[in-house]
Amino acid sequence: MSAPERIPARRVSDRDIELLTRGELRVLGQIRDASNAVLLCAVTYEDREDRCVYKPVRGERPLWDFPDGTLAQREVAAYEVSEALGWGLVPPTVLREGPYGEGMCQLWIDAPAEDAEETEGAAGDRLLALVDAEEPAEGWKAIGFAEVEEGRTALLVHADDARLRRLAVLDAVINNGDRKGGHLLVDAEGRLYGIDHGVTFNVEDKLRTLLWGWAGEPLTDEATAALEALRERLGAGEPLAVRLGELITEAELEAVRERVAALLKTGRHREPSGEWPAIPWPPI
Template identity: 70%
Template sequence: MPAPERIPSRSLTDTELVTVLAEGRLTVLGQVRGASNAVLCCTVAHDGDEVTCVYKPVAGERPLWDFPDGTLARREVAAYEISEVTGWGLIPPTVLRDGPYGEGMCQLWIEAAPQDDESSPDGLPPLLALVDDEEPAEGWKAVALAEVGEGRTALLVHADDPRLRRLAVLDAVINNGDRKGGHLLPAPGGRLYGIDHGVTFNAEDKLRTLLWGWAGEPLTAEAVEVVDRLAAELAPGTSLVTRLAELITAAEIEALRGRVAGLKASGRHPEPSGEWPSIPWPPV
């Protein structure tokens, strides 16, 4: 379906947006085509405020061999909870709620700003690219060689962008198994969001991402602070752990603690393990 019209509304804080998403009246506008699971575009109205959102009912989730059935919506909410602890605001406000098709994830709709190779006033510079060079140009990080047809290969690169680097840290923490290019939403005003976090928090290493450009490099000072904060917030008995226990399993929470402890100990971005495909397919 085409992008919905932007709904005029007063400026809402993230806390207010969570209230609207969780308690408002949900009205389905249509289905977002091309998604592997049911994705519905909706409006949600509460006390005079109305926003556009994405609603993913559990009933529309396709079974996966490596994740328990009916858990993807809760994993998306858990990812939002972790994102909020980082203070980076990388995931749009997300809640778990009942809707017209039963329980599901409800997330604020983000209208992505256009990207333009020439960085024109109407667009933003791209975050990902395929180049014919053997090495990335200044301002870019290499990911991997990719086949582009007719026996040709090109170098997949991503921007050396601090917003992407924060997202790479978040993905390592939540064990994101599907960080594709289409899951990156640069918003007007310079903010970057990540979406589609259903295949996260597996107790086994599942990290698959297009953001390997910093693999093995030291974490930034701000990332070290975030990792320390996460370690403290994930201690047994905290309010964060109580909320996560309603969304993911005890084994997955323990694995989450282990990943944070590993990042804290190494002080570096993780590298591909070699035991699991490191690049999602298709990459977009």
């Protein structure tokens, strides 16, 4: 397996944010397999054009456990926390007006299509797989058994990959309720991104993820240092705390602080609580 530690995080430039914030949006089409309105757009500003995803607030489907019209803000908050951790795990994301009102606008990441048996990044790194085995092979972490057809089960595994491990920490911080395989993207340079962060930051424990392979294991030194820096940036009056206060509620912001403190106190990756389904469905 490749050594993902050598792949640096994507550094977001001011031009990325300027493009997304000020650029003219032109709708190219709708992404049909999404539960909420997701529009693929061309975004143009001065001499630059790129593609982006635009999710208008008015296209959000109400959820029983989240306030209406808040999913776009949560996506932006997830990006802000990702940047604060220094890992660049969420594509550049802003909140802005668009053709259908205010919404989330996120830079498009080119990634290969997935199949039901395996998720693979553009750099050739396999991230998820279904295997006919009782235990994971070297370099893999077990998630659990899944029924793949009538009378047949297979072991669902994810790579023992530093990029995924960082994402597992981010998900624990933002309380991600929907980390599916289809929400993992790897670009041509081997950088990993997580997308679809609308169901995050709930005050109650909602963590549902495929990335349980490190559950209960000690955090890496890298993760501990990133979390300690994040704790400082979440202090009252700090720019990050002020920005998050514009996107999520004060109670939700305080819950972020508590989750960071808990991770640092235990020094270990989160384990399933047993009070909430641990794995999203469908997982891929």
